[in-house]
Amino acid sequence: MNPILQVKNLTVAFDKVVVKDVCFSVYPGQTTAIVGESGSGKTVTSMAVMGLLPPSGRIISGEITGVNRLDYIKNGSPVGTEISMVFQDPMSSLNPSMRVGSQVGESLRVHLGLNAREATQKVIELFTEVELPSPRETLNKYPHELSGGQKQRVMIAMALACEPSVLVADEPTTALDVTVQATILNLLQKLQKERNLGVLFISHDLEVVRSIAQHVIVMRFGEIVEQGLCLDVLDSPSHPYTIELINSRPKKICEGGVRSHQSLIEVKNLGLEFTTSRNFWGNPTKRFKAVDDVSFIINTGERVGIVGESGCGKSTLGLLMLGLEKPSKGEVVWKNKVLNVEDEKSMKEFRREAQPVFQDPFSALNPRMKIGKAICEAIRQTVEGKKLSSSQQLQEAKSLLLEVGLQEEDLEKFPSSFSGGMRQRIVLARALAVKPIFLILDESVAALDLRIQSQILELLSEIQKNRSLAYLFISHDLDVIRAVCDRVLVMKDGRIIEEGSTDEVFNSPVDSYTKHLLESRPGKLNFAS
């Protein structure tokens, strides 16, 4: 079979070389996947193919050829017609002030010269093809009126509008919920088959790749470490890095620390409502229940997970439990005492003992403060810490850094010299500095590469065991929850719909939604094809 896109010895440089000597081909009706972690050069490669490199980047050498031996580098990539692209984040990839119908129609009018009526007609056909509900009404909607999955369908319709032969999909489902991810991947496969489309699929997720790709390229530091037929590479990897990648999916990390049956934090009928619409006099007419009558208990030393899709209220619940958001009803009981947000003294004590770790380690650290200083600042928040001399504080900070797997020398560095995973370790060390007994981990590993993710999860379990901490792990990722939690709560539309020990819930779910969630996991994808 002749490739419809062939990349030979591609080298791309910004200040330094970021993609080196990359070769691959895309065939009609087949999917070539590039896998790698952040910084591996996979996105830069796709941008080079699309001719969309930022001005600071340039192609040093290599060839990119398309159908009929069209030279992409010399003639410019035929974007929008021969080759088109679907991006990772459908939320920000659509123009917020333009109706989605005209955004898709624009390509048709520009490239195929259709008039307004013909374009509209074609857009309706496309919307039907990507299975958008009520295509005719969707035409006149703005992006913010659509859900994430619907937006991605619009993106796909837009990419396919002028019937390209190659589709570049850069992490097209990473920003979506698992259940939505499965439907979008199914749709992509269906369209690929119907249109005999060559797909260049960029992803960090090996399970997704395994389920849809025929060819795979593993990239690291801008170079290809291994490539070949998808199943060959994934089932019998030869390069150690590929093996490490394959093994980095969260695995069950055994037992936690000492558990007791003493209640540490208890949530009683907790609820939070927002007003979404008001009448003429400003009185609320519609309310949205972000958290709806939730009750559960976490015991000392227990590891509890909350899992749910975006918008289910899991993060809001975390904020309520930390006292960062005032509940509209119900209460939080901390060590058998009702938590009163207005009582500053008891809140101060509570805030020391219950520490949050959030998703984004990049914005959680002050970029102008040395790591040592940031940790010492936290140490001084405790009664014992205040009494320590500054050298003793530094000593304490040092041991904390060692505990989270960093070096002594790192005390003197600024956050900018650390990667995402290392920063999350620092954030963790800072949270531990005040000797908490309870952590709320809100998507704490979601922004990290899988390999780093599993390292942080292991670290977390170790710390939990050594310090007998209790934690609440909030995540959308079922595998993460499974790896590090004893008990799991499944949330949907602000309510807890299933609760039980991790093994019970994962092995024999009772609720139909839980079953659906579990079946949508990438590893479990079953495609009709």
Add this chain to the structure above:
Amino acid sequence: MRFILKRLLQGLGVLLGTLTLVFFIFSFVPDPARELAGQTERESVVQAFRHKHGLDQPIHSRYISFISNAVQGDLGSSYITDRPVMESIKDALPATLILASVAMFFATLFGIAIGLVLALFPNSKMGDLVLSICALGMSAPSFVVAILVAWLFGYVLHSYTQLPMTGGMIIVDPFEGPRLAWAHLILPAFTLGIRPLAVIIQLSRNSAIEVLSQPYIRTAKAKGLSRSRILFRHVLRNSLNPVLTATSGWFASMLAGAVFVEFVFGWKGMGLLMFNALERGDLPIVMGCTLVISTIFVLVNVGVDILYGILDPRVERL
């Protein structure tokens, strides 16, 4: 529609509040009748003046009659010229409207255009130069600029420009009666427009640079659209919001009269009218101007809220 109605009702409240406040502040000034009549005037003349303007009534009934007359379109008459306030405003308002609109229209048009072009070349020498000139234009006070402009274009370069240093919008010709003098508009409008122009250039440049880095612009590029199409269809509209915010507030305050500029150029607009009235303690004119200016502010703000909704469909109307 309900949203607009609500904003208009709120505006009415603002209007009433402003009027009340100004009315009571001016009720503290010393007796205007005695002041205007002079120390030596007979008491009977002063009494007659008081009675004519209702100054012999207690303050609350004066307030009520002022409001009820205002609702019927009667704003009283000037203490000094006895001319109805409505007529003075009818003369002054169009002059200010035209001056401010022309100044703002060209400032916005050129401001956005130049800003967009600068956004395309964010690190160019030319861009830096234009931005420094903008900083200069922004920081120069309008009375200095007004005098400089009048002197330079109206006096030094008069033989080239043929523009007068000062003059209002309407010239009364002894034989042919009143006529419009458009040439008189150029210098004051230019002066008035300089600062908005400088600000709008900077705002629209920064805003467009921000928009250009958004993922949806990358999407537009991936669709294979031409640069100009991306600029006009995707960048322009999304970068207008901050410009609108700045422009609208400014426009409203310009409509209240650009006192310095009107003064220097002798442009007989709202600013000059109010300035003179304040100087002479002519309360009815001050009140009338306040009413008109507040109304303009309210209307401009409601208009801007509607525009926000059009520019950015995500704006919520709670």
